[in-house]
Amino acid sequence: MINQAYRLIAPKQIRTDFVDLPIDDENVVVRPTYLSICAADQRYYTGSRGRVVMKQKLPMSLIHEAVGEVVYDPKGEYDVGTNVVMIPNTPMEKDDIIKENYLRTSKFRASGFDGFMQNVVSMRRDLIIPFHVESRVAVLLELTSVVMNAVENFKLEAHERKDVIGIWGNGNLGFISALVLKKSFPDTKVIVFGVEEHKMAYFSFVDETYLINNIPEDLRVDHAFECVGGRASETAINQIIDYINPQGSITLMGVSEKPVAINTRMVLEKGLTLLGNSRSNYDDFKKSVELMEKYSDVCEYLSTIISEEVVVQSIEDMHRAFDDDLNNDFKTIMKWEI
Numbered sequence: 245m246i247n248q249a250y251r252l253i254a255p256k257q258i259r260t261d262f263v264d265l266p267i268d269d270e271n272v273v274v275r276p277t278y279l280s281i282c283a284a285d286q287r288y289y290t291g292s293r294g295r296v297v298m299k300q301k302l303p304m305s306l307i308h309e310a311v312g313e314v315v316y317d318p319k320g321e322y323d324v325g326t327n328v329v330m331i332p333n334t335p336m337e338k339d340d341i342i343k344e345n346y347l348r349t350s351k352f353r354a355s356g357f358d359g360f361m362q363n364v365v366s367m368r369r370d371l372i373i374p375f376h377v378e379s380r381v382a383v384l385l386e387l388t389s390v391v392m393n394a395v396e397n398f399k400l401e402a403h404e405r406k407d408v409i410g411i412w413g414n415g416n417l418g419f420i421s422a423l424v425l426k427k428s429f430p431d432t433k434v435i436v437f438g439v440e441e442h443k444m445a446y447f448s449f450v451d452e453t454y455l456i457n458n459i460p461e462d463l464r465v466d467h468a469f470e471c472v473g474g475r476a477s478e479t480a481i482n483q484i485i486d487y488i489n490p491q492g493s494i495t496l497m498g499v500s501e502k503p504v505a506i507n508t509r510m511v512l513e514k515g516l517t518l519l520g521n522s523r524s525n526y527d528d529f530k531k532s533v534e535l536m537e538k539y540s541d542v543c544e545y546l547s548t549i550i551s552e553e554v555v556v557q558s559i560e561d562m563h564r565a566f567d568d569d570l571n572n573d574f575k576t577i578m579k580w581e582i
């Protein structure tokens with residue numbers, strides 16, 4: 245079967261490629277319905293990954309945050325029309341110790357192989373999960389699963405005193421991290437730190453918010469989540485080091501193109517633990533689906549960070565979505581009608 249893949253071939257240039265669609269019993273054909281733009285997609289779209297990496301990765305369909313509906317299942321396990329989330333991490337082997345989203349042999353959609361900007365996607369049967377919430381909110385499942393991965397790691401590695409958790413970064417990742425942490429640790433005080441005052445208004449469910457240039461001198465957190473990324477994560481991580489109690493854990497999630505200089509002398513002096521977190525696996529998605537299906541308020545809060553919904557019926561609409569996204573406070577989603 246011939247399929248259309250909308251591939252980035254150079255910064256801000258998208259081409260329609262006609263590709264063969266693999267169909268066999270191990271795959272289910274899914275038609276994307278909603279796609280959501282991640283900062284990682286923007287780094288490719290705007291070409292800010294640098295020439296060497298761009299050359300290695302392109303041409304490539306973008307987007308790794310997507311839901312869709314089943315259009316064909318050779319084994320008949322899924323009814324046509326079933327809403328499913330598509331898991332972007334594609335493990336090529338099993339490992340008893342290392343999580344599949346960290347295995348160097350795993351492939352990841354829109355990071356070296358085609359993402360979900362396609363007419364239909366042939367998905368491995370073990371990489372789709374049905375859901376029963378609004379699709380336009382369910383499209384945030386991937387980002388939620390990334391937080392689930394990080395919170396699971398935090399539960400395993402951080403000491404048990406969790407009176408105060410600080411989240412640096414009042415954007416998409418910080419918002420969902422705050423939401424999941426409040427549900428996971430209802431007795432813990434969750435404080436969000438950011439730059440823009442107006443974005444703090446979205447964080448009505450957390451205990452306190454502070455602008456980073458107006459933090460009380462004596463404020464302390466037991467643990468912290470860094471949800472900033474880019475060059476700004478250097479400032480954020482060093483500020484966390486200043487405000488965290490000894491032997492606290494710092495959950496690192498922000499992606500930076502360049503190495504980040506941090507105050508390692510104080511990391512040693514306070515006996516801090518740095519936890520690296522990236523992407524997610526099937527179980528993290530399963531927990532995210534259960535979270536959304538169990539708590540209707542979670543879906544309501546998540547819908548507040550959908551800044552714009554762009555109906556995509558042409559390549560021009562795709563460009564508009566990516567261009568608008570650069571100025572949107574939170575998430576830009578695409579209603580996929582091409």
Ligand SMILES: NC(=O)C1=CN([C@@H]2O[C@H](COP(=O)(O)OP(=O)(O)OC[C@H]3O[C@@H](n4cnc5c(N)ncnc54)[C@H](OP(=O)(O)O)[C@@H]3O)[C@@H](O)[C@H]2O)C=CC1
Pocket residue numbers: 282283284387390412413414415416417418437438439440443456471472473474476477479480496497498499500521522523524573574
């Ligand atoms: N580890 C993983 O698997 C994943 C990582 N990410 C990464 O996480 C990072 C954040 O993504 P996302 O939330 O979508 O991005 P956003 O831009 O939505 O959020 C970042 C937020 O941090 C704020 N900020 C900037 N500087 C500071 C600072 N010094 N202290 C506190 N807050 C600050 C920004 O404010 P302002 O906008 O006003 O500057 C913004 O609100 C990115 O690098 C992204 O690639 C995303 C998904 C998965």
Ligand SMILES: O=C(CO)[C@H](O)[C@H](O)COP(=O)(O)O
Pocket residue numbers: 282283284308352354355356386387390499522523
């Ligand atoms: O956004 C993410 C997961 O949701 C990851 O940060 C992203 O996959 C990293 O990929 P790349 O190395 O291609 O930037």
Ligand SMILES: [Zn+2]
Pocket residue numbers: 282283284308
């Ligand atoms: Zn992402």
